[in-house]
Amino acid sequence: MSSASVSPASDRSHVALHAALINAALIVFLSAYPFSGWQDTGLPLFDFLFYPLPYYTRFFDNAVNLLIYIPYGFSLALVPRRKWQGWALAMVVASVSSVLVETLQQFLPLRVASNLDVLYNVGGATCGATLATFPLFSRFWAQGKALRRRWFVGDSSADYALLLIGLWFLTQLNPAIPLFGMVVLPEGLPQPYISPLQDPQLFLMLIEGGSAMLNLAGSLLFLTCFLSRRQYQLRAIVYFLLTVIVLKLVTAGALLKPALFFQWVNLNVALGLLGGLLLVWAVTRGQRWPQTVAAMLCLLLSQLVVSFWPLSGLQSDVLSLFRWSYGHLLNMSALVDLVADLWPLGAFACLLLSLRQQHRR
Numbered sequence: 001m002s003s004a005s006v007s008p009a010s011d012r013s014h015v016a017l018h019a020a021l022i023n024a025a026l027i028v029f030l031s032a033y034p035f036s037g038w039q040d041t042g043l044p045l046f047d048f049l050f051y052p053l054p055y056y057t058r059f060f061d062n063a064v065n066l067l068i069y070i071p072y073g074f075s076l077a078l079v080p081r082r083k084w085q086g087w088a089l090a091m092v093v094a095s096v097s098s099v100l101v102e103t104l105q106q107f108l109p110l111r112v113a114s115n116l117d118v119l120y121n122v123g124g125a126t127c128g129a130t131l132a133t134f135p136l137f138s139r140f141w142a143q144g145k146a147l148r149r150r151w152f153v154g155d156s157s158a159d160y161a162l163l164l165i166g167l168w169f170l171t172q173l174n175p176a177i178p179l180f181g182m183v184v185l186p187e188g189l190p191q192p193y194i195s196p197l198q199d200p201q202l203f204l205m206l207i208e209g210g211s212a213m214l215n216l217a218g219s220l221l222f223l224t225c226f227l228s229r230r231q232y233q234l235r236a237i238v239y240f241l242l243t244v245i246v247l248k249l250v251t252a253g254a255l256l257k258p259a260l261f262f263q264w265v266n267l268n269v270a271l272g273l274l275g276g277l278l279l280v281w282a283v284t285r286g287q288r289w290p291q292t293v294a295a296m297l298c299l300l301l302s303q304l305v306v307s308f309w310p311l312s313g314l315q316s317d318v319l320s321l322f323r324w325s326y327g328h329l330l331n332m333s334a335l336v337d338l339v340a341d342l343w344p345l346g347a348f349a350c351l352l353l354s355l356r357q358q359h360r361r
Contacts, residue, residue, distance in 0.1 A: 016078035016157040022167070023072040025099060030068070031101045033334050037109045045103050048113040057116060065120035066127075069094055073128030083133035083171045090132075094125030101307040137304075141346070151232050158226045164346050165240075168219060171340040172244055175252035175332055176321045178269045179244065180216040181208070194309075209272030210305050216276030218298030222347055224284050225244065225291035225354065233284050257323050260284075289358055296351050 073094050077086035098121035105111035105276050132138055152158040184261070197203040223240055248264050256263055283294045322329055 005013075009207060015156065015163060016075050018160070020072060020079065021076035022163075023068075023075055026339075027068060027072065027097065027101060028104075029338060030331055030335055031111070032104055032108065033175055034333050038107050038266070039109060041106055043106065045106065046099070047107070048102065049115050049118070051115055051118050053085050053197030054114060060114075062120050065117050066124040068237050069098070069121045069124030070128040070131075072097075074132045075128075076125070077129040077132035077306075084312035085131045085162075087129045090123070091128035092123055094129075095122050098122060119329065151228060151236070152226050153228050155354060155357040157350055157357055160350045160353065161222065161226045164350055166224060167339055167346070168343055169243065169247060171336055171343060172247055174336045175248055175264045177264065177336070178208070178212060178266065179248055179264050180219065180273060181264075181269060182210045182240075204309075205268045207305060208268040209275070209307050211270030211302060211309070212269045213276040213279065214298050214305060216273050217279045218295055218302055218344075218347075220276070220280045221283060221350070225288055225295055225351070226279070230284070237280070238302035255322050255329075256323060260321050263321060272360050289355065292351050292354055292358070296348060299351075301349055303344055 072204045073090040076090035076093050077083075080086045080089055095118075098118045101121075102113040102115075102118055116189075131142075148158075148162070164197055195203045197206075220237055220240065223236055227233060252261050252264060254262070283291055
């Protein structure tokens with residue numbers, strides 16, 4: 001089948017469906033983590049839906065329950081071609097998903113099934129579906145689509161790339177992890193430890209800086225190889241970097257202890273990032289397909305470099321850096337780790353799809 005035989009609308013609906021499935025997986029992971037201690041309480045499964053609303057609630061919990069369902073409802077609403085069908089589908093699927101997830105939590109000793117959570121979940125899905133389908137927002141989305149067509153190539157791989165770029169920002173939500181870093185930085189070395197180099201400290205510095213360099217280069221090249229014109233490269237890179245830095249600053253200010261505000265950056269990381277920028281500058285001088293291949297190589301090498309990192313921090317070591325509730329942090333940290341582990345696989349598959357579509361064109 002040629003690429004011309006697949007309509008853009010069909011491709012977009014597939015991207016929306018995949019986005020909805022990813023959102024559903026993230027919701028289940030956050031709701032059921034740490035997937036241990038399962039037990040049957042003996043209570044009727046759906047009785048919690050008819051309990052009086054909880055008297056004591058926390059703003060943070062309510063906000064998370066609302067916000068996490070906004071992209072879920074948004075993506076579900078884009079699956080059908082007709083807007084009213086999309087809105088109805090989002091309401092039904094999101095409501096059923098929320099009830100099933102809350103029911104699942106009855107079997108976890110550290111979780112409580114709540115009808116208020118269901119209401120906030122459905123409210124978030126309603127906001128997302130409304131943003132996606134109502135005519136009031138059509139002008140805004142038309143401008144967004146025009147911007148997408150102008151800045152990015154017309155292949156469906158670019159739509160998947162934009163979805164993956166949004167997911168990539170989740171990997172930077174933990175301010176205890178270095179900027180563009182992929183390694184944990186606890187104190188001390190495991191003993192006995194035999195370094196490949198005579199100077200173990202130098203070896204760790206090279207791994208730490210090399211990890212940041214390859215992660216930065218892979219992320220930026222993943223972005224630039226989907227741009228439609230070279231003239232957009234500098235602006236896209238600047239916007240990307242500013243977004244990541246602001247995200248780190250905000251999360252560090254909100255979560256880390258004040259004395260550890262810049263835990264996410266150090267000299268080794270800074271030097272690695274400088275090397276990554278130089279590598280990106282050199283590669284982006286070429287055409288699209290060499291950038292695609294270079295992005296794939298950086299992703300592979302980054303995983304190889306991280307495999308040499310000998311330190312593995314304990315949860316207690318990492319959590320001691322924060323001033324937030326540890327229950328929330330465990331879930332957030334686990335989600336960030338999961339997305340960080342799976343993202344290179346998704347990005348590599350997207351780049352392979354891009355190469356295939358480039359070959360067809």
